[in-house]
Amino acid sequence: MMPKIVWVLLPLALYGAWLGVAAARGRLPPRQSLNVQTSLLLVTYLLATAGLGIFWVANQQLPVFDWHYLFGYCTVLLVSIHLIFNLPMVVRWLRGPARAATTPRSRIPALKVLAIVAALGAAFFLGTRQRATEALPMPVAGAAADGGAVDALVRFHEFSSESRASVFRRAPGIEWGAAPPAFKRYPNARHVALPAGGVGAAGLSAALRAPAASARAEPLRLAELGDILFMAAGVTERRGGNALRAAPSSGALFSNELYVIARAVDGLPAGVYHYDPDQHRLDVLGTIPAVTGAPGADDADALLVATSIFRRTGYKYRDRAYRYVTADTGHLLENLRAAGHAAGMRAQLESRFDDARLARALGVDGVEEGVLAAMTLRRGGAAPAPAARFAAPSPAPGGALGITSAVHQATSLRLTADGAGSVALPAPAVAAMPLKRVIGQRRSERRFHADPVPLAALSSLLADMAQPPQLSDAVRIHLVVNRVDGLAPGVYRYLDTHALERVRGGDFAAAAQSAALAQDVIGAAAVVLVLSVEREPLLAGGARGYRHGFIEAGMVGERWLLGAVARGLAACPVGAFYDDEAAALIGIDRQRQWVVHFAALGVPADRNAD
Incomplete structure (x- = not known):
């Protein structure tokens, strides 16, 4: 055509x-x-x-x-x-x-x-x-994940704001192309018909409120699930060739898609499904993966996931599309929540999930179609699963949808603990060397052997460092790993669950040495300790927190030095470094965190030290 x-x-x-x-x-x-x-x-x-x-x-x-x-x-x-x-x-x-x-x-x-x-x-x-x-507000590579994301959001909002003059100041950032199809099809998938279930008789005021804990004991039925999906995203009227839906959408473009991860739905085998509103049926996508990216929903009867095919809205509304698709998702989710309550289920949004993992679980690319929200359906007496740890993903400039890709990534999260995105450490061993002997033998060692540091020794050293804070809880621990048995080179963040979160992989020995004023002691180290402080907790109690933060960092650094001696290793503290290069090295935002301390660690080359 x-x-x-x-x-x-x-x-x-x-x-x-x-x-x-x-x-x-x-x-x-x-x-x-x-x-x-x-x-x-x-x-x-x-x-x-x-x-x-x-x-x-x-x-x-x-x-x-x-x-x-x-x-x-x-x-x-x-x-x-x-x-x-x-x-x-x-x-x-x-x-x-x-x-x-x-x-x-x-x-x-x-x-x-x-x-x-x-x-x-x-x-x-x-x-x-x-x-x-036209400059697009894309995240900057090497900037802090959290800080860079917030900064990108502020720039996106300003960039996508409209005024009478803005029409003449800029053009769209990318070529959006023609409108995608109104309905997503899975022609080769098996389908599950959705019968009528009778949900929706409850009054509006009652449906807007969560049911009592004892409201329902039996599992959700397939027909009830069908009613819930229909009242959220079903086709309620066809007019002039347009399929109007249960929830409104900007420009009647309906960018949202709904998916179901079913675990305990009567009449529906456990699995991953896509809701086809045009035919009012479920498309069978496959089994539930071991890790969905939403650990808080692992005990739910069903997890309902809302995505957006961004081009459906973007081809008309261009760089302002993300504002519209998220608001449209809110319309759909409120219908979903009320319909879930009307069925006697507790409908609860998951505020934190791993966007990329959940997208993979659904079989979507996370770029052209991105996950926006996830809602659990539980029987009244079910308790939510324990919360997992999440962090902002590392910035990745570019994206097929320009500013829309940038803001979607900026608002995304990733799992950092419980085996997702983290490296478990061996059980720590107790250091038995007498304290007086440890302190007496401690010296600043500046030369190291090429042998790697044992992972068990590093694990034990970190465990001894993780003591309750005395003056400030703002200190954070990063490691530049160059030579450790059983641990790939790269930059890691130490978690309070006694695990390492990998920030990025690769050889960063030269970058660490350059950041530390080209000092050989840092470049030759098997591991480089980098301590930083978060500004918000640091200064929450006023300016005195600045003094406390540096004192606390010194105490943590001393544990590193003493722990090295107790385990037959060598260490050396370094206070001189380029602050901007140090922040870029470990991937933090200098507007929110400050690097305050370096220290080297390795197998001692000899005992000639000062």
């Missing part, structure tokens, strides 16, 4: 081709004929513009206003040409019959035509230049 712009320009192109042939044959129509012909074209485009506008508004097909404004541009062009042709006649009429009689017959003002064409060309050129140079 030809693009819309080709169809819209086709009458003009045919007329222009006919004029070109006529001119080549020396039979160009007279001025009066040209006037009449362009007037007929003008009337045709005016009728098409008005007809499309009235028809599509009447049928609530807002997206096809694309046709409306394309015809409108052509109408403006024809009006301009028409005025140029008739301007001399208008001028003669305004001068009166006497003057008009003495006015010589003017030729078509070709210069005016060229001026209009040049102005339109200049506007198009400026628009393309604006598109090419």
Whole structure:
């Protein structure tokens, strides 16, 4: 099928081709004929513009206003040409019959035509230049996950804010293309029909409130699940070729998709399903993976996941699309919550889940279609699962959807503990060397052997460091691992669950040495300890917290030094470093965290130390 712009320009192109042939044959129509012909074209485009506008508004097909404004541009062009042709006649009429009689017959003002064409060309050129140079608020690689995400959100909100002047200041950041299909299809999947279940008889006020803990003991039935899904995203009316849904959507574009991870639904085997609102059925996607990314929902009867196919809204609303799809998701979720309550289930949104893992569990790419929310359905007496640890993902610049990809990533989370994204450490061993001997033997060792540090020794050292804070709870521990048995090189964050969270993998020995003013002791270390403090808890009690934070960091660092001696290792503290490079090394935002201390660790090369 030809693009819309080709169809819209086709009458003009045919007329222009006919004029070109006529001119080549020396039979160009007279001025009066040209006037009449362009007037007929003008009337045709005016009728098409008005007809499309009235028809599509009447049928609530807002997206096809694309046709409306394309015809409108052509109408403006024809009006301009028409005025140029008739301007001399208008001028003669305004001068009166006497003057008009003495006015010589003017030729078509070709210069005016060229001026209009040049102005339109200049506007198009400026628009393309604006598109090419517009700065999108993408996350910065190497910036802190949490801080970079918040910063990206602020820039996105400003960028996507509208004003009367903003229309002229920027163009869309990416090419969104044509509208995707209104319904997602799984043609090769098995399907499960959804019978009517009778849910929805409860009054609105009652459905908006969670049922009592003892309201329901039996599992949710398949028919009831079908009613819940229908009242959230089902097709409630078909009008003018448009399938209207249970929840409203910006521009009637309906970007949301609903998925079900069913564990205890009567009449439905445990598994992952997609809801097809067009056919009111479930598409069977597969079994439940071992890790879904939503550990808080592992005990739920069912987990309902709302995604968005961003292009459905983005092709019309461009860089403002993420605002609309999230608000539209809220409409759908409130219907889902009320319908779940009407069925006697406790419907509860999961505020934290691993976006990428949950997307993989559903079989979606997380870019063109992203997970936005997850809601559990539990019987009244069921207790929520313990909360897991989450963190913002590392920034990754770029994305197929430009600013929309950036803001979706900025609002995403990832699991950091309980085996997801973390490295379990061996059980720590007790250091039995007498304290006086440990302190007496401690020296700053600056040379290390190339042998790796045993993982068991590192685990025990970290366990001894993890003591209750004395003055400040703002100190955070990162490690640059270069040579540790059983642990891949990279940057890690130590968790209070006695595990390591991998920030990024790779060889960072040279980067650590560079950040520490190129000191060889850091570059040669098997492990580099990097201590930082979080500003918010550090300064929560006032300026005195700054002093306390550095004292606390010194105490933690001393445990590192003493622990090394007790385990036959060598260590050296370093206080001189480039703050910006140190922050980039461990992936933190300097607006929210400060690096305060370095310390090297390794197998001692010899005992010549100061």
